[in-house]
Amino acid sequence: MLSLFKDKIVRRVLILGILLRVLVMPFLFHPDIKTYSFQTSFLGGGVFNIYSYLEANKKNLPLREDFVYQPLTYLTLGVWQIATKPLLGNGFNTWLWDASQKSVDSAGVFRYLFILKSPYLIFDVGIAFVLSAFLKDIKKKRAIFSLWMLNPITIIIIYAFSNVDVIPLFISLCAIHLAKNKKFSSAAILLGVASGFKVFPLLMLPILALSSKDVKEAVKIFLLGVGTFFITLIPFWSKSLVSSAVVSGLTTRIFLTKIDLGFGVSIVVPVVILFLVYLLAISKKYKIQSLMLVVFMMLFSFIHYHIQWIIWMLPFGLLVFIQEKGARLALLILSVFLFALPFLYDDRSMSVSLFSMISYYFTLVPIPFSIVQKFYDTYSLMSVFQSAIVALSVFTSWKILNYQK
């Protein structure tokens, strides 16, 4: 995998990609990074179970949000903070504890953002190498490496929105690569570990299990994945872990779209989609990475997704983009719509507030939502975008599945 580094073109792309990321890292700010950095800083203070600690002490803390990620995120980011404490400097804790608007005035903010986002760079570059390992032809390897490293969507989503999802995504991708080489048990364990950071890799587990040779093997793989996930949870198990991370509002948002049948019963559209794709996996006619892409494309079509979630499908989108010529145009248009829609949300932190560390004045700039509202109903425009995403996802899925059949 790392032999690719000897290739001059790849090396140039890598350096340019890192350069662009370094340019974005210290200057763009999404409030999530301050919230979860504040929460993970408690590991350095000896707090192991962050979920129970936050529940007990919430009233005395300046930031009172739950810790919505899984335990391994807490441990990884907490250890990173402990390791980089000398580099972060003395003012870091004061900045973390300052929930007022004045915190943007801290002279160290650019340093903090740069250091806190640095670990993402390792996993991000790692994804580019793992992606290239999926392909045999050197030209295609170069192409996918370049499309990941020099991709405006990945750069903005990971470094402007401080996306911790890049860590479980890297591990999940390693798992899918193992599954491609028929190492299903190791792949399932890795998916379980990835879910220990954030639960989305669990959505991939049934595809992995159903792609194995028989029912016995499928059950074994499924249990291995789920079991590993629960092992990561056991030391933290508490009511607060379940409510804030396992079944948090963010996690359950995926299952919100319903068709009401009356009498309290409804059809949960994302569950229908998941079942359909899982059934397709049984036939073993389709590539695992293609099914992963179909799952995420179809899910995002029917939910109010967060911009950070788009990264879940990007590596699979790129693999399909390289391998299936017929789906390229639709995938390109789909990625533009998927990326553009969240900027229209009525949420300041999705757009103008990204610059608030340069100056607090940027929080006074009208957001795209209110600008569009002056000419046209923004919700109607968002509905048009979402509908286009549905059409493009259905079309692309049909193209991919039809082509592979």
Place this chain on the structure above:
Amino acid sequence: MENIKLSKVVKYSRVISIALVVFVVFALPAILSFGIKFIPYSYQTPLSNTEDIFEGKSVRQYFYAKENKLTAIGMSLKNPNLVNKKDIILNLYKGESLIATSTINGQVIPDGDLVKFVFNPIENSKENYYSFTLSAPQVDKEHALSVYYTNHPDDVVGDLYVDGMQTKIPLSIITYYKPQSRLSLVAGLYSGGMNKFFADKEFSSIYLMILSVLLGFLVLNRRKS
């Protein structure tokens, strides 16, 4: 048309990435600054208890204008579940003469939102002492909006009167001013950001070194190939 060439996509993706990052980091802040209609004199002071505003109960807050072109007054308002859907009126006075009025309807005030009452800029407002009243004549007591006090007043606020009676602490308010010129605002934003960046000398030098090393590697790699 469907079979897009991979080499073309790779090429365009590289160009778009470089252009987008350079645009977002260096140019977009300047473009966004055109959307800044007014700038605050200071940050909002911490919020404390609240005072209800309804028919027959109003407040009068005195304050100093610290810059010219005073154009808005901001304050946090409590409106749980958008219970108030009637007008709340801010009247601005210099001495006893009414010089501006701004009205906002309760249905556009989410609970706890920082609400800005905007009026025409007052040219030579700097160092003048003003007062404003906040009233809601159509609102009954059950649907009252509430305004926040502060225990940590800044140098902007003066005395507060509730129904003519002076209180111990003032409201938490922010005064806003129209920028003197668009150019000075953009220059101020960039110089402010640069000053903050270079204030952390250790980080700024290491960061610039990292950028130079990466650029150097890039140039070197290009020459070799």
